[in-house]
Amino acid sequence: MAKLIIQIPCFNEEGHLAETLASLPRSVVGFDTVETLVIDDGSEDGTSEVARVAGATYLLRFPVHRGLARAFEAGLDAALKLGADVIVNTDADNQYRGEDVVRLVQPILAGQAEMVVGDRAPHRLAHFRPAKRLLQAAGSWVVRQLSGTTTPDATSGFRAFSRRAALRLNVFTKFTYTLETVIQAGKKHIPIAHVPITANPDRRPSRLFGSLYVYMKHSLATLIRIYALYEPLKVFLGLGGLLVAAGGAVVIRFLVFYLLGHGAGHVQSLILGAVLFIVGFQTISIGLVADLIGNNRSLLEDTLYRVRELELRFGDGPNVVRLAGEPPPQRLEVRRGQR
Numbered sequence: 377m378a379k380l381i382i383q384i385p386c387f388n389e390e391g392h393l394a395e396t397l398a399s400l401p402r403s404v405v406g407f408d409t410v411e412t413l414v415i416d417d418g419s420e421d422g423t424s425e426v427a428r429v430a431g432a433t434y435l436l437r438f439p440v441h442r443g444l445a446r447a448f449e450a451g452l453d454a455a456l457k458l459g460a461d462v463i464v465n466t467d468a469d470n471q472y473r474g475e476d477v478v479r480l481v482q483p484i485l486a487g488q489a490e491m492v493v494g495d496r497a498p499h500r501l502a503h504f505r506p507a508k509r510l511l512q513a514a515g516s517w518v519v520r521q522l523s524g525t526t527t528p529d530a531t532s533g534f535r536a537f538s539r540r541a542a543l544r545l546n547v548f549t550k551f552t553y554t555l556e557t558v559i560q561a562g563k564k565h566i567p568i569a570h571v572p573i574t575a576n577p578d579r580r581p582s583r584l585f586g587s588l589y590v591y592m593k594h595s596l597a598t599l600i601r602i603y604a605l606y607e608p609l610k611v612f613l614g615l616g617g618l619l620v621a622a623g624g625a626v627v628i629r630f631l632v633f634y635l636l637g638h639g640a641g642h643v644q645s646l647i648l649g650a651v652l653f654i655v656g657f658q659t660i661s662i663g664l665v666a667d668l669i670g671n672n673r674s675l676l677e678d679t680l681y682r683v684r685e686l687e688l689r690f691g692d693g694p695n696v697v698r699l700a701g702e703p704p705p706q707r708l709e710v711r712r713g714q715r
């Protein structure tokens with residue numbers, strides 16, 4: 377019994393959710409059941425009602441707004457508890473085509489990947505503003521460098537995750553789960569694939585990409601956080617090394633003057649050099665500490681993975697409302713051979 381759950385994180389999407397749900401496939405080759413899970417992130421409009429009327433299978437509703445990354449994570453968790461073997465994430469604004477779901481899950485069904493990203497070929501998307509194209513290309517580039525993957529469209533929200541990948545991924549940043557999950561997949565050696573897909577023309581202006589300034593600010597902050605999170609040693613060692621080198625150069629300059637007997641007028645150099653040295657060494661120590669904390673995080677993530685597995689076997693069912701079809705089992709039967 378293979379189950380596919382398509383999750384749709386929504387915030388105030390009453391205008392387009394029905395159209396999105398209608399375009400999703402009712403059956404997909406390789407799966408016995410295809411279900412939909414709408415995550416309503418504390419919308420102030422009729423999103424939940426639309427989900428009910430338009431025939432979503434499950435609704436997970438946050439009483440307050442918590443942001444896309446939290447909605448995405450909660451969706452994965454609920455889908456796992458609902459017994460999904462594969463989870464597809466798509467946008468509520470009908471940006472992605474329901475028919476592409478079949479292609480998206482293909483690499484997972486074929487056992488070639490655990491995570492698949494739908495590639496919109498963003499550099500060719502005419503309806504993306506040039507600034508958006510440029511920023512997304514830059515983001516994707518950084519992500520490729522950091523993750524060691526070849527994902528061309530790292531900001532695409534159209535993705536498929538195997539059960540195993542969904543259990544292993546953790547989202548730490550608030551702003552973008554898209555970049556972070558690709559980096560994690562790379563770092564955790566979760567095999568990742570990408571398939572070309574077609575994006576529908578924009579139905580409405582992007583929410584995530586509101587003003588260019590805000591988007592850049594958030595993206596930059598996120599990339600710095602991601603760098604510091606996943607490559608602390610590289611970041612801080614590099615920065616500290618530069619400071620120490622600069623300090624060294626200044627101090628050597630002082631020593632040269634001093635040895636030539638002109639030391640008196642150059643005490644400022646000595647002070648500057650000492651300050652650079654101190655700040656540089658401190659930065660390096662921060663890197664070492666961050667690296668140690670990172671090791672701890674790996675251990676915690678491994679524990680979390682095992683706890684999740686236990687929770688799936690012995691814990692309570694998901695906190696979702698069933699809108700259509702048979703009620704889900706309160707407790708899932710023990711699933712073998714998943715690890």
Ligand SMILES: Nc1nc2c(ncn2[C@@H]2O[C@H](COP(=O)(O)OP(=O)(O)O)[C@@H](O)[C@H]2O)c(=O)[nH]1
Nearest residue numbers: 385386387417443444447467468469582583584
């Ligand atoms: N849960 C949640 N979903 C959001 C939020 N902001 C955007 N979304 C959803 O994320 C998806 C993509 O948003 P969109 O504005 O189309 O951004 P785009 O990727 O730049 O087109 C849509 O399904 C939105 O409903 C949010 O704050 N919370």
Ligand SMILES: [Mg+2]
Nearest residue numbers: 467469471582
């Ligand atoms: Mg959109």
